[in-house]
Amino acid sequence: MLHCRLDCCKVSYMSMRTVSLKLLATPDQSVALSALASVFADACSAIVQHAVEHRCWNRVALHHLAYYPVRERLPSLGSQMVCQAVHRVADAYKTLKANKGIAKDKPVPAINFNPTSVNFDKRTYSIKGDVLSLFTLDGRAKVPFVCGRYQRNLLSSGIPKEARLIIRKGIWYFNLVLNIPDAAPSSGSGSMGVDVGENNLSASSTGKVWGGGQLRHSRDEYLAHRRRLQANGSRAAKRKLRTISGRERRHVKHVNHEVSRSIVAEAVNSGAGEVRMEDLTNIRANIKAGKRVRTRLHRWAFRQLQDFVAYKARGAGLAVTFVDPAYTSKTCSVCGTIGARVKHLFSCATCGTRLHSDVNGARNIAGFAKPIGIARGCKVTSPKFAHQVLPVAVESPVL
Ligand SMILES: [Zn+2]
Numbered sequence: 001m002l003h004c005r006l007d008c009c010k011v012s013y014m015s016m017r018t019v020s021l022k023l024l025a026t027p028d029q030s031v032a033l034s035a036l037a038s039v040f041a042d043a044c045s046a047i048v049q050h051a052v053e054h055r056c057w058n059r060v061a062l063h064h065l066a067y068y069p070v071r072e073r074l075p076s077l078g079s080q081m082v083c084q085a086v087h088r089v090a091d092a093y094k095t096l097k098a099n100k101g102i103a104k105d106k107p108v109p110a111i112n113f114n115p116t117s118v119n120f121d122k123r124t125y126s127i128k129g130d131v132l133s134l135f136t137l138d139g140r141a142k143v144p145f146v147c148g149r150y151q152r153n154l155l156s157s158g159i160p161k162e163a164r165l166i167i168r169k170g171i172w173y174f175n176l177v178l179n180i181p182d183a184a185p186s187s188g189s190g191s192m193g194v195d196v197g198e199n200n201l202s203a204s205s206t207g208k209v210w211g212g213g214q215l216r217h218s219r220d221e222y223l224a225h226r227r228r229l230q231a232n233g234s235r236a237a238k239r240k241l242r243t244i245s246g247r248e249r250r251h252v253k254h255v256n257h258e259v260s261r262s263i264v265a266e267a268v269n270s271g272a273g274e275v276r277m278e279d280l281t282n283i284r285a286n287i288k289a290g291k292r293v294r295t296r297l298h299r300w301a302f303r304q305l306q307d308f309v310a311y312k313a314r315g316a317g318l319a320v321t322f323v324d325p326a327y328t329s330k331t332c333s334v335c336g337t338i339g340a341r342v343k344h345l346f347s348c349a350t351c352g353t354r355l356h357s358d359v360n361g362a363r364n365i366a367g368f369a370k371p372i373g374i375a376r377g378c379k380v381t382s383p384k385f386a387h388q389v390l391p392v393a394v395e396s397p398v399l
Pocket of ligand 1: 352
């Protein structure tokens with residue numbers, strides 16, 4: 001993913017997005033796709049042998065080693081598909097290496113490939129209207145597909161790149177990567193800070209708070225359920241554990257999508273040209289909370305919310321900047337001195353400010369990085385923070 005979390009990168013982005021097309025394959029077409037997936041997996045397994053033997057996962061080198069032997073062994077697969085299989089195996093080994101799955105002094109493990117997915121590229125598929133034309137072992141198959149309105153918009157605006165055909169619960173899907181050019185830069189000026197929090201999912205420097213109540217409640221339920229299953233320890237319990245953790249992940253993802261959409265809408269409506277968020281790389285160390293709280297919202301959930309905000313903001317033409325989170329929750333966003341934070345309330349003894357603590361944090365996030373312009377409608381009250389913070393438009397809740 002083209003993704004830079006550094007301050008310096010305010011270049012324009014081509015973001016990569018994946019759309020999932022559900023294929024309406026006839027029984028015959030489904031058989032043909034299964035046959036292709038089976039031979040593709042055979043090709044991958046054959047290429048794995050070369051990778052293991054030569055400790056090689058560089059795509060070009062692996063291609064030189066494996067291409068002709070595999071073409072000879074599986075002539076029906078065709079030249080492009082063999083290239084795709086090499087590509088797939090090389091990527092799988094690179095991922096394994098990145099995850100420290102390959103030790104220097106031990107043999108390279110053989111990766112197993114199931115006949116459930118096939119890589120495609122521009123030479124092995126094409127799209128015309130609602131019909132996908134796919135390479136199969138006996139000629140092209142023209143398979144109609146369906147997708148949602150949102151995905152269709154992406155499909156019409158993006159440039160199709162590589163893709164993967166997969167089967168899930170008996171249904172074929174075509175997961176297609178698109179290059180999406182970013183929207184024209186927004187005419188907004190000023191920055192909106194976004195704090196992703198512990199008590200609340202998120203708060204903006206414009207004063208809006210997105211509560212975490214619903215998510216926290218359901219996560220507590222999942223947690224209790226998980227504990228019971230872990231204590232049980234049987235195979236059936238382990239299987240059930242996998243099912244509910246997948247369900248939980250999908251639920252969090254759904255909430256994160258909704259909240260991030262609302263956050264970006266808030267930024268656009270307040271006339272921001274930029275969204276600022278904390279760089280949460282070290283958040284684990286920063287959360288000083290009991291185990292009960294820490295297990296509620298994992299780091300990946302925060303990170304996912306930030307990632308969703310980032311790509312949606314860029315899609316709306318907003319700049320996205322990550323800032324150092326140091327002192328963002330302790331500093332008074334009005335006078336810049338250190339204040340006291342008690343649960344949802346931030347209070348400053350120096351200037352008497354009382355603010356929702358997450359909103360105070362978000363206002364500091366909006367203020368920490370270098371200014372990009374005077375915020376629209378922002379009254380200059382403090383030279384230190386004058387440049388950045390969009391005015392609080394919404395009455396803070398809680399107070
Ligand atoms: Zn103050």
